[in-house]
Amino acid sequence: MSNGTVRSFPPIVARFTRYLPLLPLERLIAEVANRVAGQHPEFFDRLDDYAKKSFVIVPTDLDWVACMTFHNEKVQLRLSRSLESFPNRDVTVTAPFLSLVSLLDGEEDGDALFFSRDLTIEGDTEAVLALRNALDDAEIDFVHECSAIAGPLSRPLESGGKRFIEALKKSAFMRGAQEESPSHPTMDGMPGPYPT
Amino acid sequence: MSQKAMELVCPAGTPAALRTAVDAGADTIYCGFRDQTNARNFPGLNFSRKEMQQGIEYAGKNGSKVLVAVNTFAQAGNMDLWYKAIDDVAASDAHAIILADIGLLDYAASKHPDLRVHLSVQAAAANADMINYYAREFGAKRVVLPRVLTVQEIAAINKEISCETEVFIFGGLCVMAEGRCSLSSYCTGKSPNINGVCSPPGSVKYEDHGTHLESTLEGITINQYPKGEAAAYPTLCKGRFESLGETGYVFEDPVSLNAAQILPQLQEAGVTALKIEGRQRGKAYMAQVVKSFRQAVDAVAAGRSIDLDALLAPMTEGQKSTKGSYQKTWR
Numbered sequence: 221m222s223n224g225t226v227r228s229f230p231p232i233v234a235r236f237t238r239y240l241p242l243l244p245l246e247r248l249i250a251e252v253a254n255r256v257a258g259q260h261p262e263f264f265d266r267l268d269d270y271a272k273k274s275f276v277i278v279p280t281d282l283d284w285v286a287c288m289t290f291h292n293e294k295v296q297l298r299l300s301r302s303l304e305s306f307p308n309r310d311v312t313v314t315a316p317f318l319s320l321v322s323l324l325d326g327e328e329d330g331d332a333l334f335f336s337r338d339l340t341i342e343g344d345t346e347a348v349l350a351l352r353n354a355l356d357d358a359e360i361d362f363v364h365e366c367s368a369i370a371g372p373l374s375r376p377l378e379s380g381g382k383r384f385i386e387a388l389k390k391s392a393f394m395r396g397a398q399e400e401s402p403s404h405p406t407m408d409g410m411p412g413p414y415p416t
Numbered sequence: 417m418s419q420k421a422m423e424l425v426c427p428a429g430t431p432a433a434l435r436t437a438v439d440a441g442a443d444t445i446y447c448g449f450r451d452q453t454n455a456r457n458f459p460g461l462n463f464s465r466k467e468m469q470q471g472i473e474y475a476g477k478n479g480s481k482v483l484v485a486v487n488t489f490a491q492a493g494n495m496d497l498w499y500k501a502i503d504d505v506a507a508s509d510a511h512a513i514i515l516a517d518i519g520l521l522d523y524a525a526s527k528h529p530d531l532r533v534h535l536s537v538q539a540a541a542a543n544a545d546m547i548n549y550y551a552r553e554f555g556a557k558r559v560v561l562p563r564v565l566t567v568q569e570i571a572a573i574n575k576e577i578s579c580e581t582e583v584f585i586f587g588g589l590c591v592m593a594e595g596r597c598s599l600s601s602y603c604t605g606k607s608p609n610i611n612g613v614c615s616p617p618g619s620v621k622y623e624d625h626g627t628h629l630e631s632t633l634e635g636i637t638i639n640q641y642p643k644g645e646a647a648a649y650p651t652l653c654k655g656r657f658e659s660l661g662e663t664g665y666v667f668e669d670p671v672s673l674n675a676a677q678i679l680p681q682l683q684e685a686g687v688t689a690l691k692i693e694g695r696q697r698g699k700a701y702m703a704q705v706v707k708s709f710r711q712a713v714d715a716v717a718a719g720r721s722i723d724l725d726a727l728l729a730p731m732t733e734g735q736k737s738t739k740g741s742y743q744k745t746w747r
Contacts, residue, residue: 266430266460267460268459268460270459270460314624322700323698326432326436326698326699326700327700328700329697329698329700329701329704329731330698331696331697331698331701331731331733332700332701332730332731334647335646335647335648335730335732335733335734335735336646336647336730336735337629337641337643337644337645337646337647340622340624340629341622342621342622342623342624345617345618345620345621345622346459346616346617346618347459349458349459349460349461349617350459350460351460352460352698353429353430353458353459353460353461353698354460356430356432356433356698356699357430357431357432357433357460358432359432359699
């Protein structure tokens with residue numbers, strides 16, 4: 221549930237992820253994504269022609285970016301250290317990693333993240349809306365889907381993963397982006413040019 | 417003293433959002449077909465006929481009802497799309513249809529006299545004579561009031577009409593000419609009134625310039641947000657423009673309506689139903705906003721009150737809220 225408190229990994233995590241080998245990570249994420257896609261055929265129906273677009277996801281607090289494309293109702297994924305690896309991207313979505321996970325899980329509202337400037341989008345706005353709506357309707361459980369590929373270990377992995385993510389969200393280890401965000405004022409009269 | 421709670425009417429842009437709204441305590445959910453017959457015709461949003469019927473069944477099993485919005489204005493020479501939508505709603509188990517176009521109201525009343533009709537906010541019926549006309553001629557059972565009235569004006573209207581009234585209590589605000597606004601058409605050739613899209617996303621671009629985020633509509637700058645300033649929807653009515661040597665919001669500020677604090681007054685004014693805006697929003701919005709207002713509406717019916725301002729602030733456009741016209745002070 222959105223509570224207006226977006227948190228980012230501290231820079232040390234980004235430095236650590238710099239040394240993670242991208243190829244196995246890329247294959248792992250692609251496998252999860254295709255498992256999800258296989259279970260939600262309506263996702264492609266909702267995405268419609270925008271499935272031809274390329275979507276680049278930029279977790280602001282990690283040291284890699286992901287480019288997602290679709291072909292024959294399969295997800296194709298490429299990871300890179302640099303956004304410049306994908307010069308022909310149609311869409312760029314930028315947000316802290318855990319916000320992206322919460323968005324995927326339907327626990328954060330995309331518009332609310334946009335209003336608070338924790339999420340930015342650039343490129344084809346129609347395509348990003350179609351993707352957001354298709355994902356929101358798919359009712360994805362990120363940790364469950366990631367754990368499912370572990371076979372017999374999936375259940376303990378899932379419960380441990382969920383506890384870990386929740387602990388991370390509450391942890392002092394994470395930096396609160398909201399600390400620098402604007403306050404939430406209430407306006408008594410109708411705003412604008414009208415005298416109040 | 418306890419009294420009957422007002423009906424909570426909630427939006428849904430996808431089947432998952434509909435289920436979320438039902439589970440969060442919506443009495444009624446409004447949604448539309450996946451085409452330009454409804455005023456939220458955005459990519460990836462809305463319902464196929466099959467999804468609509470499944471949603472109606474899910475709502476029914478859980479004690480909720482579904483309203484189907486066919487609330488754009490039909491295009492000359494292309495009426496069949498709208499007629500078909502009305503026929504399909506009539507053939508479904510939807511509780512009611514929401515219409516705005518006077519021709520479509522006539523079609524529904526003639527072809528489907530048993531179909532319950534609600535008058536959309538897009539019809540902009542803002543006085544008792546207009547509302548009585550729609551009720552008398554087309555059998556409208558409820559009118560969604562435009563967001564231009566004070567609570568006192570709503571109370572006065574309710575004393576002079578025979579149908580129910582529904583009012584917005586939360587979400588995005590339109591400039592004060594609902595159903596008649598041509599700002600989006602002027603800039604992009606498409607409007608919410610006919611195409612179901614205000615600021616069609618194909619015409620919207622965002623660009624992060626480092627020092628500021630810029631939103632443009634068909635190449636026209638709508639706003640530039642300095643770092644740290646809350647952002648808003650890229651609609652012309654909420655644009656920040658230079659006029660007479662000053663830069664500011666010349667139409668209206670980017671804020672959301674939040675009438676949580678005046679629910680008791682709305683109940684006192686004779687309002688039947690309370691509407692939450694936002695079919696374009698995700699499940700998280702439905703869960704939080706609907707659940708919060710469910711508690712608030714029940715509390716008001718029981719003679720208590722709940723403060724929702726802090727809880728709902730992150731969900732508001734520009735992260736600011738207003739009571740809008742309900743307590744207008746500028747006239």
